[in-house]
Amino acid sequence: MRPEIPGAPETVADVGEFGLIRRLTEGRVQPAATLLGPGDDAAVVTAADGRVVASTDVLVEGVHFRFDWSDPAQVGRKAVAANLADVAAMGAVPTAVLVGLACPATTKTTVLEGLTDGMWTEARRASVGVVGGDMATAPVLVISITALGELRGRAPVTRSGARPGDVLAVSGKLGWSAAGLAVLKRGFRSPVNVVAAHRSPEPDYAAGPRAADAGATAMLDVSDGLLADLGHLCAASGVAVDVRSDLVEVHQRLIDVASALGGDPRHWVLTGGEDHALAATFPDPDAVPDGWRTIGTVTRPGTGPAVTVDGRPYPGATGWQHWR
Template identity: 55%
Template sequence: MTETLGSTGEFGLIEAVTKGLSTSEDVLVGPGDDAAVVAAPDGRMVITTDLLVEGRHFRQDWSSAYDVGRKAAAQNLADIAAMGARPTSLVIGFGAPAELPVAWVQELYQGLVDECELVGAAIVGGDTVQSDKIVVSVTAFGTLDGRAPVLRSGARPGDEVAVVGRLGWAEAGYTVLTRGFRSPRTVVEAHRRPQPPYDEGPRAARAGASSMCDVSDGLLSDLGHIAVASQVVIDVHPNALAVPEPLQAVAAATGLDAMQFVLTGGEDHALVGTFEPADVPEGWTVIGSVAEGNEDRPAGTVTVDGAPYAGSSGHAHFRS
């Protein structure tokens, strides 16, 4: 007989998924009490939270529970890295129908744990509740290790725009899956399980990044957040952006523009930032420039080769 959440109960489930969880030197009190205690060596914590809802952010016929766990952790850990911080811990909120097998939840938690291990973070607590569909809520914490946070509002005219990590892969994978296919496998796996360049966030901060953001909604959309916060104009040079062969293959098969995947595809969680030209870290690719606004291009604008981009710049919640 399959063990379900209904037969196991809340406390049995919590015991099943927290047994043997690893910890780290940043965690002073882990799971088991009313709340966790996490160190804040310089008196500050970086905090972010995100939700994944079944049918909106993942489908069980597309992604395994393990994939969902990796993805849920990754999108929060990437936000911490985008502040120039080092992730330390996560708390997990989880809702699901009573008939969901316990094994599914254990696989989900293993994905969360394995993604956390990439950055040395630990799961320190959470909550469970019965719901009509699966909902995963992750709150991540990080430390700046004495540095100032890298904000979206720090870009300056004369800065260069640079990116590190994959762009467009997850969107290409999503496009393939919506058409009922499972190949190219590399892009499908990218949709299921992103690979953020976590270490590059703190590295960019140490190099002097003036602003930074993770690419969750699309390169142009997320650069728009920096442009608005910094009150500058950002111009993207698409000839500096590589279009990998798997994205070209998907575009050819679907009649879409491969460059559109790169410019507007989200959920790869690459990092994009602005730097003085001499400060761009090795391994980052310069893809644009920052300028002052004017009548033709007002502050808060993102252009592509000096012109407005035709079409959607990326994902936006609640937009119909």
């Protein structure tokens, strides 16, 4: 153990791995889906219909999050939200998350406590538990999250089932996280609601299963940006989509922020990621369920870009790719 310096913030090295695991797991209330929670070699979680949906994400400090823009609890919430949204995008109901945390020995224990509190906040919002995890030493803080879910008898809704003639719809906010990021990048902390949307998006997890029940032919989580993610859907389905800009809601708040900062609010809506909205296609316009908004149509692929806006290619970058 390193000598303790009076008044110095407590670090993970002061407490050690096992002490910290105890502190981060103690007193957490697991939901009924958690048959066996943290503390053993593995967790056991319900998967009622004999299938489990699973998705994993890796988040790196300085790449995916910055503690001068978000506090640890906000980072923890967002990390869990992003992963649970992937499960919901299959039409599944989230059941659990597992968390890997790697960080330097000098990391303050309050950072990991904040992260864990935020993870539990979002987990509770989705009625799931943080059922297991691992901790390790690393030169930079890395969070890995794996979310599990169950389909409850539904067929999974993949990216590959869209057909020409389907309508395209979205559920949830679009562009708010990008607007919040633009605000933070300029050194501001308000308007509070767009900044909050960037720090801790609140996906509507129930929108995924609801779309599945309504007959969605394809669905995905909008994490890289609407047009970029629609590109993935088009590639998987062998279709094209046209987004009608008059159907894409640009909230007055985004217009206000854009006019103050000089940005383009529609660009945020079309290309901003991290709101974790869902996009889906439906064979019948009347089938689009509550909470979903029709924004375009699925067409046959031509020779041009698969994703168009008002029939034309969209100029400029359409999403995020690592190492590029």
